[in-house]
Amino acid sequence: MSDQSLDAAPQTDNADIVARADKAAETLQNVKTAIGKVIYGQHEVIDQALTTVLAGGHGLLVGVPGLAKTKLVDTMGIVLGLQAGRIQFTPDLMPSDILGSEVLEQGDDGSRNFRFIKGPIFAQLLMADEINRASPRTQSALLQAMQEYHxxxxxxxxxxxxxxxxxxxxxxxxxxxxxxxxxxxxxxxLMQIDVLYPELDAERQILLETTGSQDAKAEAVLNPESLRDMQMLVRSIPVGEKVVDSILALTRAARPQEGENDDLTRHVAWGPGPRAGQALMLTVRAKALLDGRLSPSLDDVAALAEPVLQHRMAVTFAARADGITVKKLIAQLVEAHL
Incomplete structure (x- = not known):
């Protein structure tokens, strides 16, 4: 093999990534359009939910009732071509209600055997509704499965x-x-997604579109195989040194006793671990692909710092007494380090 062919190999790989990214970006625009036909006004929530899925993670949606969180998950399942499921968490929900259980069956010949009946967790896109209403034992059963994928x-x-x-x-x-x-x-x-009240124009559209004789229906754009390919593509997207350095600086500054700015870190009770940096690395890549770009920027880090970090850190009691919240602290850290 000649030296020229060795040099050409990386270029071919880069060209392949560019071609796949361009195709994926076009498809993802169709995905966002399809979801937007059913979910009105929540553009940032849709983007963050899609970013979470593209990065291969799980999302925690926080918002008051009636903001279409359930409808968003159902719609995403249809548009992404995934089998969607839902579990309504209650205090009496048991782990077997989520995971499944074995039942004793008797055959025609009189023999008895146990058969496993799968629970609702065996879905590709699962909505865990009001997860904090279940007991810690039931929560841990779900969260362990989320981590281990079995x-x-x-x-x-x-x-x-x-x-x-x-x-x-x-x-x-x-x-x-x-x-x-x-x-x-x-x-x-991977991310905590805050679902806020819709703006005036979006709420007007909700009133007009959802109270008529016909409701908008979502249509499939992707399938599980295509989504898996995009998730692998996300991990192939290059990240510049400045972006990597900014992620490291931000996550380390959010830990007590490690940040250089004592005025900020003294407010931190506990901070994010290395998994937060991993989450930022994946989500900024996914956001870049979703926006049709070939590499993430510092703006992506700034945009995703709050949803990635806010559930991974806490402020001290003294900081809360002074009116300093986690979100305000993250905003100050972003301003200081990006």
């Missing part, structure tokens, strides 16, 4: 379908009768 029943392993993504919801208003997720389990979620 469940074990009676010593036998059952792999979850691929791709597998969980979009869980929390109601920030009602705290009575809830079990807040521990910090270690919150870290399993």
């Amino acid at each position: 469940v074990t029943i009676a010593g036998q392993r059952f792999d979850l379908p691929a791709p597998f993504h969980v979009l869980a919801t929390q109601n920030p208003l009602e705290q009575e009768g809830t079990y807040p997720l521990p910090e270690a389990q919150l870290d399993r979620f």
Whole structure:
């Protein structure tokens, strides 16, 4: 093999990535358009939810009831061509209600055997509605499956379908009768997506479009295989040194005793671990692909810092007393380090 052919190999790989990225970006625009025909006004929420899925992770949607969180997951399942499922979490929900259970069956010959009946977790896109209403035992069963992508029943392993993504919801208003997720389990979620009230024009469109005789219906744009290809493409997108350095600087500055700015870090009770940096690396790549760009920028890091970091850190009691919130602190860290 000649030296010229050796030099040409990386160029071919780069050309292949560019071609795949261009095709993926066009398809993803169609995906956003298809979702936008059903979900009105929540453009940032849609982008962040798609970014989460493209990066191969799970998302935690936080918002008051009635903001179309459930409809978003259903619509994404249809548009992405995924098998969608839903679990309504309640205090009496048991792990077997999520994972599945074994039942004893008797055959025609009189023999008895156990058969495993799969639970609703065996879906490609799962909505865990009001996850903080279930007991810690039930929460941990779901979160362990989210991390390991399989469940074990009676010593036998059952792999979850691929791709597998969980979009869980929390109601920030009602705290009575809830079990807040521990910090270690919150870290399993790639992003926390805040679902806010729609703007005036979007709410007007909601009133006009959803109270008529016909509702808009979503149509499939992708399939599981295409989505998996895009997820692999995300990991192939190059990241510049400045972006890598900014991610490192931001995540390390958000930890107590490690940041150079004492005025900011003294407000941090506990900060993000290395998984937060991994999450930022994946999500900025996914956002770049979603926006039709071949590499992420510092603006992507700034845009995704809050949804990636806010559930991975906490401020001190003194900071809360002074009116300093996690979101304000992240904004100050972004301004100081980007």
